[in-house]
Amino acid sequence: MWEATARFPEAYRDPASYGLDMALLSRLLPDGDLSALARRVFAFPILQGTHGDVDLDTLNPADEADRRILLELDHVGEIDEQHLAWHEEIATRLWEGDPPQLWEAAQRLLDLGHDRHEVLHVLIEIVERIGGRPRRTRRRAG
Numbered sequence: 659m660w661e662a663t664a665r666f667p668e669a670y671r672d673p674a675s676y677g678l679d680m681a682l683l684s685r686l687l688p689d690g691d692l693s694a695l696a697r698r699v700f701a702f703p704i705l706q707g708t709h710g711d712v713d714l715d716t717l718n719p720a721d722e723a724d725r726r727i728l729l730e731l732d733h734v735g736e737i738d739e740q741h742l743a744w745h746e747e748i749a750t751r752l753w754e755g756d757p758p759q760l761w762e763a764a765q766r767l768l769d770l771g772h773d774r775h776e777v778l779h780v781l782i783e784i785v786e787r788i789g790g791r792p793r794r795t796r797r798r799a800g
């Protein structure tokens with residue numbers, strides 16, 4: 659029996675050796691809501707490594723200022739403030755899961771073969787059509 663159990667660690671991989679890094683997971687799920695993982699990864703796919711002099715591992719997508727930096731890095735070369743404000747609005751809604759139909763629509767579009775950025779633009783159009791405006795724009799206007 660002892661011989662059989664001694665080989666156990668060799669036969670089974672350590673679950674900590676694969677999957678998401680715990681530090682990354684804690685940034686994506688500060689509220690512990692595992693059901694939010696897929697939509698948050700979709701909203702913020704670039705969270706590790708470096709981009710220029712920015713250490714992405716230090717940015718927290720739950721923080722509004724860090725969220726903005728992450729979105730700017732996802733849109734390198736785009737200077738249009740209104741466009742970035744819309745992406746920030748959609749990312750915030752996806753992060754919060756409000757409304758849940760937004761993530762459902764994104765999943766359907768992804769299943770149809772649309773790429774991530776294209777899906778984000780469709781989501782922007784949906785929110786625009788129902789009368790939404792980016793929160794950043796609302797704050798400046800109000």
